[in-house]
Amino acid sequence: MALRGAEVWTTLVHAGALARLTDGEVREIDLGAPDSRPSVITATPDGRLWFTRSGDNSLGWYDGDAGATVKVPSGSPYGLCVGPDDAVWFTVMDADVIGRVGADGAVTEFPIGTTGAFPALITSFGGDLWFTLNAGNAIGRMTVDGVVTTYPLPTDAAGAVGISGGPDGVWFVEILAGQVGRIDADGVITEVPLPDREAKPHAVVATADGGCWVTLWGSGSVVRLDAGGGVRETVALGDEAEPHGLAVAPDGSVWVALERGSVAHVQPQE
Incomplete structure (x- = not known):
């Protein structure tokens, strides 16, 4: 999901569309490509x-009036973020590369140096790019020049997926281990088991107070x-919600x- 001012945006993967929610009203933007599978926004x-x-x-x-596509040379992109250089950075899961789109639309790709690691989601923190290596059981870190450092996870076969940079570290989730993790700028990893280890944590967003x-x-x-x-x-979201x-x-x-095809709005407790 993404927020732009008062607008809430999400992708409709199976419909090949975007959806915008404003003041309780929904508008769908058809991409004209039903098999495009729009994913992370x-x-x-x-x-x-x-x-x-x-x-x-x-x-x-898409800017609200017009849009365009940019071809990825190596494979299927999934994760996406704004980098420390304000460029768009993305992961290519099936090619083990991290990509960058410059202001001129040119695509540059950087190999992560590991085969079959399945880079999933990506975030920015401390001037670098950080990403989960779902099959590599590690967290990756890349400079804007393409230099990669890899940090193995303490738990085997943890299945890292979501990741988000916070004020003083990077949060990530381990969908197969039922844990939330945090890695600091020195590469020190802390894992936090969830009360329900079968909850399958999927996405994470860091908050300004250092939590997530x-x-x-x-x-x-x-x-x-x-x-x-x-x-x-x-906060429970109901049967078959699958957030x-x-x-x-x-x-x-x-x-x-x-x-299930809807959006939930949660007001946190004090």
Whole structure:
């Protein structure tokens, strides 16, 4: 999910479309490519919405009036973020590369140096790019010049997926281990087991207070952790909700995209 001013944006993977929610009204934007599978979306400083199109090996952007696509040379993009250089950075899961789109639309790709690691989601923190290596059981770190450092996870076969840079570290989730992790600028990793180890944490967004919100795909809920990894609150979203992406608004409320075809808005407890 992505926020742009008062607008809430999400991708409709199976429909080949984007959706915009404003003041309770929904508008769908058909991409004209039903098999494009738009996946991860983010807002960039120039007001555009960028999103990965894992079905046709492309990235797309839309500014509310017009849009375009950018072809990815190596394979299927998935994760996406705005980098420390304000460029758009993305992961290519099936090619083990991290890509960058410059202001001129040119694509540059950087191999991560590991085969079969399956780079999934990506974030920015401390001037570098950080990404989960889902099959590599590690967290990757890349400079804007393409120099990669890899940090193995303490738990075997943890299945790292979501990742988000916070004020003093990077939060990530381990979908197969039922844990939330945090890595600091020195590469020190801390893992926090969730109360329900079968909850299947999927996406994470860091918060300004040093904590984070996490979607629990397996238990149909979201959970908020404080800066020390303690559980502050858990919010159930209903049967078959299957929460995936989420975004935290400036007022601290949380928007969550649900697999059942709806969006939830969560007001945190004090």
